[in-house]
Amino acid sequence: MTQTAVQPTATGGQEFVLVVDSLVRRFGDLTAVDGVSFTVAPGETYGLLGPNGAGKTTTISMVAGLLEADEGSVTVMGQQMGPKKVAPKRHLGLVPQDLAIYPDLSARENLNFFGKLQGLTGGELKSRVGQVLELTGLTDRAKGPTKDFSGGMKRRLNIGIGLLHKPTLLILDEPTVGVDPQSRNAILESVEALADEGMAVIYTTHYMEEAERLCDRIGIIDSGTLQAEGTRDELIRLTGGVDNIELSGSGDTTTAAEALLRLDSVAQANPERGHLQLTVHDAPTAVAQIVTTATSSGMQLSDVQISRPNLESVFLHLTGKALRD
Numbered sequence: 001m002t003q004t005a006v007q008p009t010a011t012g013g014q015e016f017v018l019v020v021d022s023l024v025r026r027f028g029d030l031t032a033v034d035g036v037s038f039t040v041a042p043g044e045t046y047g048l049l050g051p052n053g054a055g056k057t058t059t060i061s062m063v064a065g066l067l068e069a070d071e072g073s074v075t076v077m078g079q080q081m082g083p084k085k086v087a088p089k090r091h092l093g094l095v096p097q098d099l100a101i102y103p104d105l106s107a108r109e110n111l112n113f114f115g116k117l118q119g120l121t122g123g124e125l126k127s128r129v130g131q132v133l134e135l136t137g138l139t140d141r142a143k144g145p146t147k148d149f150s151g152g153m154k155r156r157l158n159i160g161i162g163l164l165h166k167p168t169l170l171i172l173d174e175p176t177v178g179v180d181p182q183s184r185n186a187i188l189e190s191v192e193a194l195a196d197e198g199m200a201v202i203y204t205t206h207y208m209e210e211a212e213r214l215c216d217r218i219g220i221i222d223s224g225t226l227q228a229e230g231t232r233d234e235l236i237r238l239t240g241g242v243d244n245i246e247l248s249g250s251g252d253t254t255t256a257a258e259a260l261l262r263l264d265s266v267a268q269a270n271p272e273r274g275h276l277q278l279t280v281h282d283a284p285t286a287v288a289q290i291v292t293t294a295t296s297s298g299m300q301l302s303d304v305q306i307s308r309p310n311l312e313s314v315f316l317h318l319t320g321k322a323l324r325d
């Protein structure tokens, strides 16, 4: 669960699409990335979740071979990555935060242009462009200059360009920042479809809902360091795994609190006038017994609210600050 250096395997790392080992990158006095290690397996979606300035873009710039690492290494399909390396870059599709499309060309013309740059020709190019237009939901808008597109449509096309050559590993850097809800959903659905087809994906975001929905494993990054990594459930267990239940209503909350504390599921009970705050284990299972006990010990309930920990709680627990400042 906690961060450990990942050793490339005897097979040259090929059981993983990507092995990132102890990466460090400094800008002057600032250490933007400070010993980050993680792996991504075939078909896995790995989320890098952290606030602005955490070091996500710097990390993936080194993963994509755009930026030299000061220390550490990146191995893609068993090949060492770096700014001067060509072979490992063929496995990657990088979708940067900044748009790289020609505004006077249509979506199809942009895809044809970038497809040719990537070495696609003839029937293969035509069929890939058609598939990518479909996947990004732009088939109906394939004609007409892209300068007329919404921000979300431009971003979908940007993703499409990264997919043309069928990369083994797709890297998406905050692909939903500033897009409308409809495009956001279309982007998330496309990523799910690609992962279902077996593509490995790195997805950076500061939206915890996106990480929760898409990612098989999540690395929580702050101040250039991976604070923890694991599945959503593994990360949530780091918070102690306790849930909160708030009972509202009239009656004797102090007596109800005493009775509730005798239940195995209730760890803490704080009575206030008209409210009772409970810290409990496994709220969905425990709630029925809690309601019965509170009612039979003198509370008349008007409302019951359950809140469970999420990745925001994990981030708060690990760093003492909110994910979205």
Ligand SMILES: Nc1ncnc2c1ncn2[C@@H]1O[C@H](COP(=O)(O)OP(=O)(O)OP(=O)(O)O)[C@@H](O)[C@H]1O
Binding pocket: 027, 030, 032, 050, 051, 052, 053, 054, 055, 056, 057, 058, 059, 174, 206
């Ligand atoms: N070329 C650079 N020169 C100097 N400092 C840089 C450079 N690139 C990044 N930084 C600094 O490194 C730190 C990490 O930045 P980075 O862009 O990797 O974070 P991020 O998690 O991707 O944030 P965001 O969500 O805002 O994109 C920040 O403090 C940033 O200001």
